[in-house]
Amino acid sequence: MLSSSTTLEAFAAQQSVSLTRFAYLLCGDHQRAEDLVQDAYLALHRRFGAVLPLEAPVAYARRAILNAQISHARRRSSSERIVDMLPELPSAPPDTGGQDAMWRALAGLPDRQRAVLVLRYYLDQTDAEIARTLDCREGTVRSLASRAFTALRTSPQLTEDQR
Amino acid sequence: MNDTEIEQTLRATFAGRANTVASGPLWTEGADLLDTRRARRDRRRSLAPLAAAAAVLIAVGGGLVAAQQLRSHPRPALQHHRASVVDRPACTASLAPSWRSAITAGTTSYGKLQLAVAGVTSDGTEIVDYSSPGASGSTAIAIGTLATGSRAPHRLAEFTRPGAHGAAYDVQVEGTTVLVAINFGTRASDGIDGAPSEIAVIDARTGARTDLLKLYQLPRAQRPTTDTAVLFGGAVYWDEYPHELPNREVVHRYDIATRTAQVVYDGTQADQLQQSAAGVWWTGTSTAPNVPARLPAAVAEHATSAGARESLTTDGTSYAWSSKSALSWWSPGHDVVTVKTAHSGLNAVAGPIVVFGRNNQDLLYLLDTRTGSIVAMPGIGVRAVKAGVLFLAKEPHLITNSTVYAITRLDTSSLPPLRC
Numbered sequence: 001m002l003s004s005s006t007t008l009e010a011f012a013a014q015q016s017v018s019l020t021r022f023a024y025l026l027c028g029d030h031q032r033a034e035d036l037v038q039d040a041y042l043a044l045h046r047r048f049g050a051v052l053p054l055e056a057p058v059a060y061a062r063r064a065i066l067n068a069q070i071s072h073a074r075r076r077s078s079s080e081r082i083v084d085m086l087p088e089l090p091s092a093p094p095d096t097g098g099q100d101a102m103w104r105a106l107a108g109l110p111d112r113q114r115a116v117l118v119l120r121y122y123l124d125q126t127d128a129e130i131a132r133t134l135d136c137r138e139g140t141v142r143s144l145a146s147r148a149f150t151a152l153r154t155s156p157q158l159t160e161d162q163r
Numbered sequence: 164m165n166d167t168e169i170e171q172t173l174r175a176t177f178a179g180r181a182n183t184v185a186s187g188p189l190w191t192e193g194a195d196l197l198d199t200r201r202a203r204r205d206r207r208r209s210l211a212p213l214a215a216a217a218a219v220l221i222a223v224g225g226g227l228v229a230a231q232q233l234r235s236h237p238r239p240a241l242q243h244h245r246a247s248v249v250d251r252p253a254c255t256a257s258l259a260p261s262w263r264s265a266i267t268a269g270t271t272s273y274g275k276l277q278l279a280v281a282g283v284t285s286d287g288t289e290i291v292d293y294s295s296p297g298a299s300g301s302t303a304i305a306i307g308t309l310a311t312g313s314r315a316p317h318r319l320a321e322f323t324r325p326g327a328h329g330a331a332y333d334v335q336v337e338g339t340t341v342l343v344a345i346n347f348g349t350r351a352s353d354g355i356d357g358a359p360s361e362i363a364v365i366d367a368r369t370g371a372r373t374d375l376l377k378l379y380q381l382p383r384a385q386r387p388t389t390d391t392a393v394l395f396g397g398a399v400y401w402d403e404y405p406h407e408l409p410n411r412e413v414v415h416r417y418d419i420a421t422r423t424a425q426v427v428y429d430g431t432q433a434d435q436l437q438q439s440a441a442g443v444w445w446t447g448t449s450t451a452p453n454v455p456a457r458l459p460a461a462v463a464e465h466a467t468s469a470g471a472r473e474s475l476t477t478d479g480t481s482y483a484w485s486s487k488s489a490l491s492w493w494s495p496g497h498d499v500v501t502v503k504t505a506h507s508g509l510n511a512v513a514g515p516i517v518v519f520g521r522n523n524q525d526l527l528y529l530l531d532t533r534t535g536s537i538v539a540m541p542g543i544g545v546r547a548v549k550a551g552v553l554f555l556a557k558e559p560h561l562i563t564n565s566t567v568y569a570i571t572r573l574d575t576s577s578l579p580p581l582r583c
Contacts, residue, residue, distance in 0.1 A: 020187030
């Protein structure tokens with residue numbers, strides 16, 4: 001566990017992968033995920049400087065990533081890129097249990113709904129914790145989760161996968 | 164899939180996809196901060212406080228009601244000379260005494276009246292929004308005008324719902340039209356989603372109000388989900404997502420002059436309706452908005468990337484936009500000025516001053532494009548801009564033990580350049 005006086009450099013070295021994974025699940029784009037994490041470092045540096053006097057720097061960084069992604073009102077289509085060479089990344093696991101279909105369905109959810117699902121089912125946060133992370137009320141968390149499930153239940157990606 | 168299967172698949176999907184990330188960015192202390200930072204625009208909405216107890220505005224989606232008039236409709240080109248690009252180095256400055264004095268002189272306190280300047284009409288009238296007790300103690304959001312020197316607004320319209328304990332709302336001003344998009348929270352729901360359930364336009368000259376959408380009047384099963392409403396080019400645009408068709412999106416347009424509404428898009432959900440000074444778009448690409456603005460030639464020539472177009476903002480005369488690692492500015496008769504600096508979002512432009520950073524999560528910064536000087540402005544947010552004037556607001560939640568609201572009107576044209 002990081003101490004309350006960790007340096008940003010040490011924090012980044014230790015948390016880089018986990019924060020980038022978190023960001024990737026929120027946005028679905030590896031490059032943007034790295035941008036989100038870089039911006040979170042920058043926010044930490046601007047706010048606290050090189051030494052983080054925080055009890056929970058991971059939570060702060062996650063919050064910065066979430067805020068950046070949710071407030072990122074740009075159109076998704078504009079962030080899509082066509083590249084000649086695919087970046088070298090570990091390949092996704094085989095699509096067992098409709099994971100590819102679920103991933104495609106998640107891409108159609110509004111950012112806040114997707115964020116609630118990531119916080120609930122990846123980080124295993126409670127609704128109260130999610131509410132604190134998203135700076136909203138628990139009722140809003142439940143509402144967002146309910147709307148996300150409604151959309152997923154009727155998602156063409158998932159219904160096609162069932163056929 | 165039933166809900167249990169969805170939950171199991173979500174867990175497996177997240178775990179599997181997370182494992183495709185094997186590395187992430189690092190931070191090297193002392194590295195040049197002027198590196199790649201993606202610009203972003205923040206949606207701004209605000210929550211009215213709980214009627215019974217709260218006295219502090221709560222931010223939703225990253226900011227208070229602010230800078231709605233950053234969306235002012237830009238004018239057609241006034242000149243056609245080819246503007247050159249001047250790269251100006253950034254430097255860190257402190258606020259000059261003359262600026263401090265101007266801030267002090269331009270600040271008016273409104274006590275506990277939770278009032279904000281939401282915009283300025285084309286005839287110079289300040290439009291304010293403020294909360295006031297409604298019937299039976301419910302939260303009410305009022306829209307009014309504020310005469311110069313007055314501390315008491317003249318009410319134009321009021322929005323309230325029985326039993327509402329708070330509201331998330333967005334106010335935009337264009338010409339003499341005021342757009343209000345609002346959603347009330349009730350105790351039963353225990354939360355306020357920022358998506359508007361009620362949209363109305365108000366004529367600031369007469370107070371005449373036209374209600375465009377009142378979702379709560381529809382049977383629950385027929386209520387669509389909304390996300391955004393924008394005011395642009397003499398029309399209101401808003402999106403709806405039918406409840407029974409989760410992948411369908413409908414975009415409506417209401418023409419203020421003719422008082423007619425039409426559907427301008429009905430199809431597969433594309434993405435969130437959004438707007439900048441470059442236009443309004445709901446499909447297509449950000450460099451080719453569905454409703455493009457007529458931009459000055461210099462701006463059209465230099466603000467070409469998707470990020471630049473999405474971030475483009477104006478005070479009606481000057482323009483600013485952002486790229487990954489720089490902020491750019493142009494005003495009639497000037498060259499394009501580009502200043503390399505790390506930023507996390509462009510907030511506003513007022514005359515030669517570009518406002519960037521984030522209002523709540525981080526400090527707000529002023530960049531003087533005449534000198535490249537950057538000054539941090541802690542504890543304030545941009546509420547509006549108009550023709551070189553910044554409307555700054557102290558945000559009570561950033562000030563310990565203070566619930567006093569104050570607005571600062573800062574005319575940047577009357578101040579000397581900030582210098583390092």
